Amino acid sequence: MPGNLPESAAPLTADLNPEQRAAAEFGDGPLLIVAGAGTGKTRTLVYRVAHLVDRGVRPERILLLTFTRRAAREMLGRVERLVGSTGSRVHGGTFHATAHRLLRAYGERAGIAKNFSILDQGDAEDLMGIARSTLGHGERKSRFPKKETLQFVYSRHVNTEIPVADILREELPQFVDDLPDVMKVFEVYTARKAERNLVDYDDLLLFWAGMLEQAPELGERISGLYEHILVDEYQDTNSLQARVLRGMCRTHRNITVVGDDAQSIYAFRGANFKNILEFPKQFEGTTMVTLEHNYRSTQPILDVTNALIARARERFTKTLWTDRRGGEAPMLVTAHDENDQTRYVVDQIMALNEQGTPLREIAVLFRAGYMSADLEIELAARKIPFEKWGGLKFLEAAHVKDVLAFLRVLENPRDEVSWYRVLRLLPGIGEATARSAMTWLTERAWDPDAFAHWRPPPRAREAHAELVTMFAELRTPPTSRIRALAVEIARIRTMYDGILREKYDRPEPRLSDLDQLEAIAAGHPERAAFLAELALAPPSSTQDLAEGTTGEDDLLILSTTHSAKGCEWDAVFLIWAADGWFPSSRALRDEDEAEEERRLMYVAMTRPRKALHVVFPVNVYSSRWGADYSMAQLSRFIDVEVRGRMQRRSAGGHASRPGSTPGGVSGARQEVDLREMLRGRFGA
DNA sequence: TTTTGAAGTCTCTCC
């Protein structure tokens, strides 16, 4: 069976270049593929999986770990197209999703009760807050880290395996003396999670590693599940994930990792690109393959990105090259202000679209989610459909979390975080009352029926009764085998919508978020799976501002640079390329952070196939204290070397306003901009 | 103890 390349394998890898083929057809043992941007690393990985299947490895014995769910889906789809339907049996997903699956299957044997709820970051912060105030840090005594800070330190500690004391010393020196108290909070936090059957993101990885390392039999069993493990975006893994991989490979050592140290952009989450540099040391006898032939971009674009990354302190040096001659040099566009930037981008997009580039082949990238606000308004006004990736506001929105809290209480009656949230929604119940109700429930061992006997303060009587009725109704086993989840949400909304209307001045957009939640839920019959999926793979786009964009297929993509990793488009616009925005002023505290910002910009600029426009606004309105307007500088990364390889152009401003920018709607001479006149009038 | 209004804070990236 494991015969060497029978004729069926020849066509399989025939369209790979020699290096790619070497990687795809590599046999057993550790393999490190260092692949520059656009060198076909996904393709290589896909072909490698296909080759393994072709060679006779059973698909369900292959595990493909990716960074996002989108990547997993895409790669498995491509595997399937290569090897047929058996390809769908390959296991794939993110580290967290895989950990979750294993924990649901084997967790009970390791002391994790089933039906645990997953805490997302916000929930974890809330619970940290509860732990914090339990220990009496609620009052404004001496300064003590906020719940968000505590959660950050905790998570950093778990993921990087750096002692808490060191993290405090390095990152938060003002709290060094609080170490004992901080540890105590973590202790309570951990204990509460256990009591309430809660699992946070970090636990998913930690428990996975724990099962492998601490439980001899279980570890044997789990590490024996797979014969081959392949990991994408290895530069963005952290020490804990590396530990998990070592555990998974302790018997066979068949591990393939792919990555590019020049594209490591998740240090803020504990990722350590030294993982990839040290891979050969961790796995002795590693074979290394380097991919440098870029198939994505034209040479002028590569000239610019090579110059950009040349100054980085990367260790695996690669110089990307292509044989795609021709193409325009990337454009460096100076805009008068944000409005000009927006107008330039929209005009260019419309022109490209008229010339035949579909909208979905165009993307606008930016450093942070909020930077696209002005653009979104303009796109909506011009009826250009778009989808926004990243900045996952949807799940973080208070009203969505509220509705989910009801569901989670139903799912896990011990879910303290969700109980707390639900209770405080009721009129007449605030922090103190909610807390006493929690104590009351704890004393009754979280018996789901006990809540009906709790005596609320008089003002909350009615709401309490309503809630009890609703929970009773929803807990009654439905007559049909499975009650549609969407029906449950609809029932919750009969109670919650009223609360929402009271709470917010403009409830409509929030109500439509809930409609969307209901719609998403309609596709998931099972409550537990739905809640887990929401936590692990949140819907990637928020509700669009533009109306009538639902069901559109040809959408413009707006994305944070982080969410754009691994993707490519014909044309890419990078906006807000101004110092302080990109690099973000908050990410310049030390040289390592600045380096990561450089790599992030490298990721952004290596996305386009044919056209790259880098835009920066000179005059920026800032709502911070001081001057209303200030002058922005071009991003420090676009230095002489980089700039010299770009065409310069200025957008809009006074010079080109009357005739509109090239490519825009020509002929219509514009004397005044009424939209402009209105915008900013009401302080927006 | 909850609610309300006003002052104050801080803007990110994601599983």
Place this chain on the structure above:
DNA sequence: GACTTCAAAA
């Protein structure tokens, strides 16, 4: 400009 925190009133 949105969200949190704080102090005073109901």
